Amino acid sequence: MLLISSYFFIVIIAIIIILAMIITSFLALSRDDSPKKKDPSHYATLDPKNMKVVELRAELDARMLNSKGLKSQLIARLTKILKNEQEKEESEKAASAESTETDEAKKQEEEEKKKEEERKKKEEEERKKEEEEKKKAEERERNLLEKRYTLPDQPMIVVHPSRTAKSGKFDCTTMSLSVLLDYRQEDNKEHSFEVSLFAELFNEMLMRDFAFRIYRALCECPEKPAKEEKKEKEDKKDKDKDKKDKEKKEEKEEKEKKEEKDKKEDEEEREEKMEEDKQAEKKEKKEKEEVKEEKEEKKEEEEEDEDMEDEEDEDEVVRIN
Numbered sequence: 001m002l003l004i005s006s007y008f009f010i011v012i013i014a015i016i017i018i019l020a021m022i023i024t025s026f027l028a029l030s031r032d033d034s035p036k037k038k039d040p041s042h043y044a045t046l047d048p049k050n051m052k053v054v055e056l057r058a059e060l061d062a063r064m065l066n067s068k069g070l071k072s073q074l075i076a077r078l079t080k081i082l083k084n085e086q087e088k089e090e091s092e093k094a095a096s097a098e099s100t101e102t103d104e105a106k107k108q109e110e111e112e113k114k115k116e117e118e119r120k121k122k123e124e125e126e127r128k129k130e131e132e133e134k135k136k137a138e139e140r141e142r143n144l145l146e147k148r149y150t151l152p153d154q155p156m157i158v159v160h161p162s163r164t165a166k167s168g169k170f171d172c173t174t175m176s177l178s179v180l181l182d183y184r185q186e187d188n189k190e191h192s193f194e195v196s197l198f199a200e201l202f203n204e205m206l207m208r209d210f211a212f213r214i215y216r217a218l219c220e221c222p223e224k225p226a227k228e229e230k231k232e233k234e235d236k237k238d239k240d241k242d243k244k245d246k247e248k249k250e251e252k253e254e255k256e257k258k259e260e261k262d263k264k265e266d267e268e269e270r271e272e273k274m275e276e277d278k279q280a281e282k283k284e285k286k287e288k289e290e291v292k293e294e295k296e297e298k299k300e301e302e303e304e305d306e307d308m309e310d311e312e313d314e315d316e317v318v319r320i321n
Contacts, residue, residue, distance in 0.1 A: 048078045177203060212257065219264065234267075 180199035
């Protein structure tokens with residue numbers, strides 16, 4: 001009995017397995033025979049009122065909805081679903097638009113903040129630059145005022161440079177004549193050439209004036225007391241000549257000065273020659289006197305010798321007697 005029951009149980013299990021296999025194969029065949037579901041088309045491309053029943057059912061099946069019923073029911077279902085799809089899409093678009101708008105607004109706000117910060121930085125930099133320029137301008141004005149209105153201890157000529165010349169960059173400074181004369185040959189510009197030419201002419205003028213003063217001082221210096229009369233005469237002549245020279249022009253003055261120099265040199269040479277001649281005459285006189293004295297001494301000696309000889313002769317005569 002146990003064997004029969006176990007055999008019967010095994011047979012039943014085998015039958016069940018066979019039936020399950022048959023059912024699964026049938027279902028697979030039925031699925032393969034059924035038409036494939038298509039994707040639901042967009043709501044904007046559909047018009048439920050003008051669509052056929054097959055098309056309506058296909059759209060409903062694609063949307064996993066009930067496709068049974070009359071055409072009017074199918075149209076109502078599909079229109080309702082299409083409206084829902086349209087509302088969803090519009091809401092999504094609105095949300096995306098709002099998000100994009102908010103993002104753009106945030107970006108604009110950030111850009112505006114950056115622009116404001118940059119503008120503030122630029123304004124601060126410009127303000128600092130303006131303050132620095134004002135300080136520099138005030139310092140320049142203060143230095144210029146100090147230069148213009150600080151008077152020297154000794155009396156001098158006060159010179160103020162023009163504020164309009166060279167856009168206010170024109171300046172006046174005190175320089176020595178030696179510095180002005182120490183110019184280079186390459187300085188051929190107009191202003192530097194004029195300054196160097198003026199320095200050369202001014203130097204020549206000073207040399208001429210000082211030379212004249214030195215020469216005049218040498219001429220007016222006191223001489224030996226034996227020549228006071230000549231000095232007085234020469235001084236008178238010099239004074240007369242000076243008066244005449246002042247009335248004449250500068251060119252004539254130079255010529256007359258040269259003539260005076262030549263005359264004075266000639267006079268000095270003549271005086272020197274006269275002194276030399278006098279000294280030579282004195283020497284000759286002394287030599288002549290010395291020669292005379294020597295001759296006289298020789299004569300005296302000869303006379304003395306003759307006297308001695310006479311006395312000796314007389315003594316001899318006396319002895320003889």
